[in-house]
Amino acid sequence: MGASAVAGPPVTSARRIAGLALPALVVLAAEPLYVLVDTVVVGHLGGLPLAALAVGGTVLTLIAWLGTVLAYGTTGRSARRFGAGDRAAAVAEGVQASWLAGAVGLIVALAMQVAAGPLARTLVGSDGEVADAAAQWLRVAVLGAPGLLLAAAGNGWLRGIQDTRRPLWFVLGPNLLSALLCPLLVYPAGLGLVGSAVANALAQTLGGGLFVAALVAERVALRPRPQVIRQQLVLGRDLLIRGVAFQASFLSAIAVAARFGVAAVGAHQIVVQLWFFTVLLLDALAIAAQALVGAALGAGDAAGARALARRLGLLGGLCGLAFAVLSTVGAGLVPTLFSSDPQVREQAAAIWPWFVVIQPIGGVVFALDGVLIGAGDVRYLRNLAVLAALGGFLPAVWLSYAFDLGLGGIWAGLTLFVAIRLVALLLRLRSGRWAVTGPG
Known part of the structure; x- marks a missing residue:
């Protein structure tokens, strides 16, 4: 594949810039809007669940920040290879970033089963009820961490090959599903605060799965390459x-x-x-x-x-x-x-x-x-x-x-x-x- 890989409007055109920026804006806004819906739903349970959501959500935001670092690093590396006319190599960057994302997400999900309680008590202080509720929410919600980070890696390589349509649907669909599930699980299903965490974890896992499916559909080699992953870690370290x-x-x-x-x-x-x-x-x-x-x-x-x-x-x-x-x-x-x-x-x-x-x-x-x-x-x-x-x-x-x-x-x-x-x-x-x- 040659230079035609990037055929289309000149890269300096405002239309080209808007074509990438506007879908990215929707993707960026989807998560904060879902958090707002989640806050409204949980807020009607009372002050304690809302405080617990605030504490647990703060920790989950830090995990999402790791995903942003991964996405930014992957976009630049993937875009270079795409610009050089090697689409397969651009997608291959996404493969290695996804291995890294899945591994980190799994480690975080497992570690938080042990660390959620001490971490919540550190953040809350003397209010044991809020800390216990926050830890309970976090242990469930963090099960979506692998999916969350896989979605970040997926956003990175798809932006790199200048495909903004699929990330838009891969992010909006799961977030919309979660926004619909959250009130159902919290109230009619009777799960209360935990229902919010379940909806969150399901959305993140579904989103990550959609990005992985897109990667598999590219028909590139899926085996891990430690050298490339090390290079991505260096880039991620600087951004971190x-x-x-x-x-x-x-x-x-x-x-x-x-x-x-x-x-x-x-x-x-x-x-x-x-x-x-x-x-x-x-x-x-x-x-x-x-x-x-x-x-x-x-x-x-x-x-x-x-x-x-x-x-x-x-x-x-x-x-x-x-x-x-x-x-x-x-x-x-x-x-x-x-x-x-x-x-x-x-x-x-x-x-x-x-x-x-x-x-x-x-x-x-x-x-x-x-x-x-x-x-x-x-x-x-x-x-x-x-x-x-x-x-x-x-x-x-x-x-x-x-x-x-x-x-x-x-x-x-x-x-x-x-x-x-x-x-x-x-x-x-x-x-x-x-x-x-x-x-x-």
Whole structure:
């Protein structure tokens, strides 16, 4: 198979970018929407089950984060081989990623049968009832971990070969089934909180099975190749360290916000969750960047990859600017939708300008993150994330606490964190050292 493997609209066309980004957006949004449905269903059982779901769901979110790391690494590697005209090799990356996903998922599922109780008690503290309920939910829900991670690997290689239709249905179908099963298992079937966990595990397992079936249908060799898996682990390690830097920064921010009082932590939670929502939307553009840039470099088209990077950076900035305009217009209304407490609203209003300013900067940063992940330049991204966290975000957060600067200091730190990454990414983009061609 030759260059015709990537035939279609030019890779720099807006239609091509949208064709990858929009289905990816639906896939990204499916899981949070299901969690919202799950929360509504369990919420009617009472405060204790809802608290248990919050604790167990937090742990499951961390497992899903491992899947995101796996998917991002697989997309770039698969896209390079697809761009080089070797579709079979691109799919083969998915085979090895799936072996890795299945093994990790199985280990997590088994380990959590023992660790769920101690972990829940650590997170909850002295409330034994909530901890026991959370552990019970987690032990069942985590049985879907192999399927969850297999689906992540499947998303990775299918995005790499620029197939966005199948992931859309493979994710939406199981999530819709789970959303229908959840209330039935919780209420008429009488399983209560455990019914939610069963629905979750079934959906994840079904989703993983659909991606595995798609892999088998490709008729490529399915045996594990330890050398390729080791290479994927190195890539995943760098992305994981990058993610840990992010997690440490945001956990520190919420810890310091809590020290400024209930109103402050409430306001921070509202605005940071709105920020995470915009990040989710902009991540769809980053996924398109991973697939398109990886394919261009795999095809030996360094000039096309650089043109793509410029266009994607511009699109990211424009999307971020649009969010900034919407945030400015909604400044007086949006916080009132989340809280009726005047002190919370006052605190939210104080940090709202930071929320507006950060959005166009973040739009460019997320798009260029996707460009460098697609190029396989993840070591640079790892080092940059650690540098921006240790040299910007974390010092600002803890100085805010030391000098009682309030939420403004925390959000100044977040803005500095994103701005440092913007400058470094633009310098990297200009250097051209990331645009290494070839199948990998």
